Amino acid sequence: MKKSEGSLAQQPLFGKIALAFVLLGLIIFLIRFFIGLGPTTNMSAGFPWGIWIAIDVVVGTAIGTGGFLMAILIYVFNKGSYHPLIRSAVMTSAFGYSIAGLSVIIDLGRWWNFYTLLLPWRWNTHSVLFEVAICILAYTIVLWLEFTPVLHEKGEDSGIMKIGFIKSIVNKLNEKKDGANKLLIVVITLGILLPIMHQSSLGTMMAIAKTKLHPLWHTPFLPILFLISIGFMGYSVVAIEALYSSFYLKRKYEVTMLRNLAPLTAALAVIWIAIRFFSLLSEGKAGLMSSSGTLSTYFWLEIIAVIIGTILMIAVKFSSSPRFIFISALFLIFGASLYRINVYIIGYNPGSNYNYVPSVMETMGTFALISAEFLLYLLFLRVLPILPAEHK
Amino acid sequence: MKDKTSKNQVLLKRQDFLKGMVAAPLVIAGLPNSAGAKPSASDAGNNVSYLFDSTKCIGCRSCTSACNQINDAELFSHDRPLDLSERSRTAIRVFLDDTKDKxxxxxRQCMHCLHPACVSACPVKAMRIDEKTGIVYNDPSVCIGCRYCMVACPFDIIQFEWDKKFPKIIKCTMCKETNLKTRGITACVDVCPSGALIFGTRKKLLAEAKKRIKKNPKKYVPKVYGEKDGGGTNILYIAGKDFDELGFPKNLGDESPAVITESIQAIYSWFIAPVVAFFLLFIPVSKNFKKVAGEENEG
Structure with missing residues (x-):
């Protein structure tokens, strides 16, 4: 880890590729808005949702739950010692959710009617999607509010303060510090409540597709499984993103803090695996684990990734290598992401006359959003005081 | 009739409310719960309905043609669609026997469920049931095009205009604004020359379907599809072959798929549980917030 030539992202080529993806994505999204979803994507009546929902929103917001998980640790379980990690976690979350929201707008067929979601007399409270949409919208706002102290700290002289309305907000907060803190407590509480609601509901959402979602994934435990999987996935994202930030800014790794998080991460993964198997066995679906052809493979891929990640996470206790933490976190993120994609696309079978493979433009669109998120992340990391003071 | 339904709805709302308060923990424990249940099959007797007797269908596809002409005149062609699409709200599918000679x-068209999953799924109430007739329809003026209705529909009926810049959801509306209004009958039944389709109230047609099966038990399988399936549908089917082999969803059961999600979502009725949770979280957060802030100032 002593490569002194700097991180990949500092090399102009890497940044240029990401930027090229973003520009290509802009063109694709223009085509989507001026011609339609049909020519840009491979979605069909059988597969009304593709990767713009399954990856950009369902996996994307799960990756963005680090902020929420750190907030629970620090503010509910009184582990203030983790506070140095929260800023970068909240920033990742804010980008993850904003990009997911953008993807929803791109994916909505009748996006100009989106405002109807904000009219209380139109609310269908039976609808899982209603709850998910409102919560994601509210939580995105909450995340950016949680981020305001960073701007506040950056102070008068920074470039960002030249933007008029940000300056006026920060100044107002400065004037009424007590009031602002009270508001921040409300915001933090909402920032814990809202993800619990909508992350579990992202699982509930597919419970309605009883005849289409393969029984290996369709179970009343969907909301609980989704909620617990963001536990180990989110802490893994926090670890990766903390390690990468230090790598990028050539700083010391927060190994101790991340090692302390490892047992909790592993415990959540173990609980998830236990519930996963309990639900399959109690619903009499044990045979399906081996008899479902390709789907059995995807099922085991998902399970084995989580199991390997868990074992490595437990072993992190005996190692101080940041690379080790990085790899175990990658396994857990891969497993939990595949679980989500299995529920939304791979295990979803509307009938033999339909199949779905994302189109080139669809895939490029997803790459564009991920690249945009990555570039903005690096920019913010350089411009704003995100990482804690280096020595303790 | 109308008074009765509205009273039922008030009652239902009150039940929802109580269930939300009392049943949330039970729901988590996985107990069955029927929050948000729509009127049961017996209440739907006066719904507009038609019966499809597949033993009488000759496959002429007059119905699909008429539907196209009446409801989508600008798309009208004498196409004989093999299945539903955004250009065809109804289609005739053929299921060959093993011998291939019969x-x-x-x-196929919207089944007009009594407790439709699509209506339950729609976040903005763009998908609705017409209270008087039981017809399930979509109001494009509020629809946001999220397509969750298509995910929710167990019959895979709902279509979407993928190739349009300003697309709409397309489905059978039982000619609600067209033939039903002008001639009191849906276009497909209107033109059916073989008597495979008959129109009437759900109660009457259910009785007729059962009568036909009883009279001719060799010709029919002993089941009226739609009587109970998926919580019951307004469109009823009888056939000489097992419905599992005729493209109907397997393992749908007698309950609407919406029952699963609605019983889970009952946790949120009236926002009581979230508000309680908010205050339970607020207490430790405000305590620990001051602590963290204090430590930071010292450091």
């Missing part, structure tokens, strides 16, 4: 025709 087959069964099945008319």
């Amino acid at each position: 087959g069964t025709f099945i008319k």
